[in-house]
Amino acid sequence: MSENNVMVRLEGISKAYGEGEARIQVLKGLDLKVGKGEMLAIVGPSGVGKSTLLHLVGLLDRTDEGLVELDGQDTGTLGGSERARLRNRMLGFVFQHHHLLDELDARDNVALPMRIAGKPASEARRTAEALLDTVGLSSRMTHFPDQLSGGEQQRVAVARALVMRPRLLLADEPTGNLDRAASEGVFRLIRDLHAEENLTSVIVTHNETMAEQCDRIFRLAPAGERSGYVGVS
Numbered sequence: 302m303s304e305n306n307v308m309v310r311l312e313g314i315s316k317a318y319g320e321g322e323a324r325i326q327v328l329k330g331l332d333l334k335v336g337k338g339e340m341l342a343i344v345g346p347s348g349v350g351k352s353t354l355l356h357l358v359g360l361l362d363r364t365d366e367g368l369v370e371l372d373g374q375d376t377g378t379l380g381g382s383e384r385a386r387l388r389n390r391m392l393g394f395v396f397q398h399h400h401l402l403d404e405l406d407a408r409d410n411v412a413l414p415m416r417i418a419g420k421p422a423s424e425a426r427r428t429a430e431a432l433l434d435t436v437g438l439s440s441r442m443t444h445f446p447d448q449l450s451g452g453e454q455q456r457v458a459v460a461r462a463l464v465m466r467p468r469l470l471l472a473d474e475p476t477g478n479l480d481r482a483a484s485e486g487v488f489r490l491i492r493d494l495h496a497e498e499n500l501t502s503v504i505v506t507h508n509e510t511m512a513e514q515c516d517r518i519f520r521l522a523p524a525g526e527r528s529g530y531v532g533v534s
């Protein structure tokens with residue numbers, strides 16, 4: 302992978318939680334590169350640190366040690382507001398639970414990142430409507446989250462993640478709460494949008510079938526057992 306083609310570079314990442322006897326070393330000396338346009342699956346046992354890793358890449362948390370570089374930029378040097386701005390402009394997140402705001406309808410949930418970025422309401426709504434159409438929810442624009450099925454909620458969450466046209470999509474078990482049919486639908490949607498939007502995507506999943514449909518699988522092993530972090534193409 303040539304250096305210009307790297308979207309995410311992690312070097313020597315360590316992260317522990319807690320103090321003293323309660324201290325847990327979750328990640329230790331982890332290296333990972335994700336190429337531009339790559340769709341990477343992250344798999345590993347529960348508690349191994351997949352979400353921790355994704356939060357570090359997504360600038361939701363800071364490493365204890367090591368480098369997190371996004372498109373050549375060392376994010377460790379950035380302050381809180383610069384990190385927040387980069388998140389809003391460059392990154393899209395989808396979580397296992399949709400994290401939609403209950404008091405906003407589907408359209409306003411999708412439009413929210415644009416409103417946060419200071420875009421006019423009319424433009425934000427128009428863009429949200431187009432995206433909801435893309436994810437197959439043109440007839441659900443004014444439904445509230447509690448009026449949507451789990452699969453529909455995740456489709457709204459995918460639309461919201463992409464409304465700012467991010468370059469990097471991070472998804473933490475995006476289909477973890479869904480039945481098989483809805484799961485496959487949401488995964489297919491993410492895969493199609495990944496290709497159409499020229500995204501780089503990092504998807505945490507427990508589902509081997511989905512992992513195998515990604516370009517590469519990164520298998521995370523516990524920090525104590527590390528000859529450890531095995532990347533398999």
Ligand SMILES: Nc1ncnc2c1ncn2[C@@H]1O[C@H](COP(=O)(O)OP(=O)(O)OP(=O)(O)O)[C@@H](O)[C@H]1O
Pocket residue numbers: 318319325327345346347348349350351352353354
């Ligand atoms: N804020 C926190 N404070 C203390 N410990 C934490 C915190 N967040 C995570 N941990 C611990 O760090 C370890 C890794 O957690 P993480 O959520 O990254 O695992 P995971 O691989 O995503 O697991 P799962 O597949 O169950 O989602 C776990 O042992 C967890 O208990």
Ligand SMILES: [Mg+2]
Pocket residue numbers: 351352353473
């Ligand atoms: Mg997790």
